[in-house]
Structure formats: C-alpha cells, structure tokens
Amino acid sequence: MKYLHELAQTERLLDRILELTVALGDDMDRDLRERGLTRSRAQVIWRVAGQGPMTQRALADALGVSARNVTGLVDGLVQTGFVTREPHPDDRRAALITLTQRGVATASDLRRGHEQLARTLFEGMPAQQLDAFADGIDHVLRVVRAALADRAG
C-alpha cells in the first residue's frame, strides 16, 4: 500500500502544479486584458522590445508559429496602436515591426510587472527554501523537456 500512497501524493503535487499554471495564466490574462492585450500579442511586444525592430519572419521563428499567424497578430497590434510596419531598408519584401510610443510604454509596464510578480511570489521565502524550490522546478523542467524532445524525435 505504500506505493499507492506515494503515487497519490505525487499526483496531488502534479495537480497543484497544473492549478498553478492555470492561476498564473489567469492572472496574466487579466492584467493584459486591462491593457488591451492578449498573451500572444504581448509576446510580440516583448520580443520586439528585447531585440529591436524585426521582420515578421523573425517573429514567426522566435514564437514558433506560422507566418500567417504573425500577420494576424501584427494586424491586431497595428490597429490597436502598439506597433507599426516600417519599410525594411534593404529588403522591400519585408517590414520591420517597430514599437510605437504606446508600445514602448507598454513594454516598460510589462517589464515592471514581471519584476513585481517575481517579488510578490518569492518575498518572504527563505533563501534556503528558494534554492530547494528552484532545484525542483529545474528537475521537473528537465524531465518535461526530455519528454517533449523524445516525442518530437
């Protein structure tokens, strides 16, 4: 019976991890929605803010989605005033996705929100527990990555 008990324990832990993923996602979605953004669109802003103006092709590769999808995401961001399509200096086929003033300001907000979230989540957690927690995350992350690579193989 020991085995069954241990299994139930790890399953409960898995459930809490899954619950955490949902709760974290809900929290972010709510925040983004207040800014007129979605998770996918925010990722575009995040990338462009980090790497500077880039083509849609580069965005598609970075995000791991189709070129068509990026067209739609950028359309939405242009309409809502976060980015513009600027002509590429060397390639007339391509456009450089560039943050507007609003886009830049939003990227700063997202950055601060990320810092704030990290602070809120881990403040009051002793350094020792923080380390143990980080080790656990790394362990699980490695396993999941390996499983994904295995299936993709």
Add this chain to the structure above:
Amino acid sequence: MKYLHELAQTERLLDRILELTVALGDDMDRDLRERGLTRSRAQVIWRVAGQGPMTQRALADALGVSARNVTGLVDGLVQTGFVTREPHPDDRRAALITLTQRGVATASDLRRGHEQLARTLFEGMPAQQLDAFADGIDHVLRVVRAALADRAG
C-alpha cells in the same frame, strides 16, 4: 547592488516557472491531439468521468465558461464520438452529457496518463526535496490565488 542581484535571481526563477507551464501545456496538448482531443474538450470528459452524467449548465459552472461555449464543446465531442446528449429524466429542457464507450475508455487513458506523468516527473526526486518543492508550489499558489481574489474584488 545586492538587491538588484536578488531580484534578477527571482526573475529567472519566475521565467523557469513560466517556461514549465508552457512545456507542460505543450506536452499535454500533443498527447491530447493524438487522441483527437483539445484541452477544453478533455476537461469536459474529465468532469463527466468524475461526477457522472451532468447537464451543460453544470458543466458551464464547473468549467467557469459560458453556456454557449459548452454547447460548442459538447457539439464537438458528440461529433467525434466521445459523449452523447441523453434526455434528462426530470427536466425536458436539459440534456445529460454522458460518456460513450469511447469516452469512458479515453477517460481511463487520461487517468493513467496523469498517474504516469506524476511518476515520471517526480521519480528520482528524494523525499526531502519533494517536500521542499511542494512547499514552494503551495507558497506561490497561495500568493497567486490571493492576487486573483484581490483583483476580482
């Protein structure tokens, strides 16, 4: 400079947690896709398997989505042969969403997959580390839940 350093450390930890949520989601999506399911539809099967035949209204409340949404999810599950709409014995307005043979078999597969995932993720993790990890998850989950409740007002 100590503060900045610590902040960067917790931010990296947050990044890994977010990366884990994405990786776990991708892994589950791939598995579900092979079964002809999506995450939303699998949740319907999971609920009905756990609680027995239920109305769409009950499903909508349990999943926290609109009644319209459930209509669409059930439509998809009926078309793909996982559930049927059975007449409710006491209320002719309502239908009881019921698992087909395929639905029951799939629910068992999902259950086993959940056990297997828990086993894979945590096997080889010493009990002590497991406890520390669980504490960390609980801590973070409590904070996020509190943040969500706070915003919800």
Add this chain to the structure above:
DNA sequence: TATTGTTATACTCTATAACTATA
C-alpha cells in the same frame, strides 16, 4: 418569471495552401 440550451454574431489564435512581390 426563471432557467436550459440554442441561434446569431463577433473576436482571437491557430494552421495549410496558393499567390504576389521581391531577392
């Protein structure tokens, strides 16, 4: 009157395939 679930309508994310303009 209130509730269950549908139709009507709309937005977002996502994909493949065909096509245009340019390299």
Add this chain to the structure above:
DNA sequence: TATAGTTATAGAGTATAACAATA
C-alpha cells in the same frame, strides 16, 4: 529559385445577446 508576407479558407475557443422551450 527562394523568400517575405498576403489572401483564401478552415477549425477551435471564447463571449454577449436574443430567443424558444420548459420549469
């Protein structure tokens, strides 16, 4: 020929509002 990005088409999740059938 190859590449960047669009149009065309399609499927899935999500929402609100109006409505029919029933409680």
